Amino acid sequence: MARASEVLRQSAGDLWNQYVRSRFVEMLRDGTLPRDAFRYYLIQDSKYVEEMQRAVIRAASQAPLPEAVKVLLAVFANPERGAEVHSRLFSELNIGEVEVSSTGMNLTSYAYTRHLNYYASLGWPEFLAAWAPCMWGYSEVGSYVMHSSDPLYRTWGEFYASDDYNSRVRAVLEVLDQYSVTPEMQRAFVNSVRFEISFWESALRKDPTVY
Incomplete structure (x- = not known):
């Protein structure tokens, strides 16, 4: 029998490739990629991650304890590597925490995080399906971008291609794969893939903030 993650990815069809490529x-x-577009993306991504982490904790409060512990430890137990890369990128692009905190979300960031919070309130397996495209897709994107000719973009890609990051992805997918896919999980997964595509596009356009 196919794993839940495989079923969900197949349900996204060509949207998955539109996301990771x-x-x-x-x-x-x-x-x-223009530096200003990457800079814009990093700020919006910081806003997204803050809300995403809240949604993870909220969803995990409804999960079986061993599953919650496995996922939370994988995601939150070793933040140093991500923080190091984050600081380097922000320093290179002169992004300060004051600027991040004072910048609002664009419409895609706002809608995507509300989508995650909705599924965090709905149920644990539904949330995992909604969250998986972010975690899983970035590992594929990182493996591709780590070969960039641009040192800054290569640094970004190397983090998402790293063993540390991929251990987080494996933990999420292993827990997800313990569940049978429902229509609601498919809807959550596919719509998250759509949001990921929109997230990239909004950064290229540098959409105005709305919230």
Whole structure:
């Protein structure tokens, strides 16, 4: 029997490739992405991650204890590596914490985080399905972008291609794979893939903030 993660990915069809090989990703890989677009993306991503982490904790409060512990330890127990890369990128692009905190979310960031919070309130397996595209897709994107000709984008890609990050992804997918896929889980997964595509596109456009 196919694992839940495989079923969900197949249900996304060509949307998955549009996500992990979007124009934004291709520009990261070939080094042509404008710095201002990457800078904009990093700020919006910081806003997203803050809300995403809250949703993870909320969803885990409804999970069987061993599953919650496995996922929370994988995601939160060793933040140093991510923080180190985060600080380097922010320093290179002159992004300060004051700027991040004072910048609002664009419409895609706002809607995507509300989508995650909805599924966090709905149930644990539904939330895992909604969250998986973010975690899983970035490991694939990182493995692609780590070969960028641009040192800054290569640094970003190397983190998401790292063993440390991929151990987090494996923990999420292993727990997800303990469940049978429902139509609601499929809907959550596919819509998250759509949000990920929109997230890249909004960074290229540098959409105005709305919240």
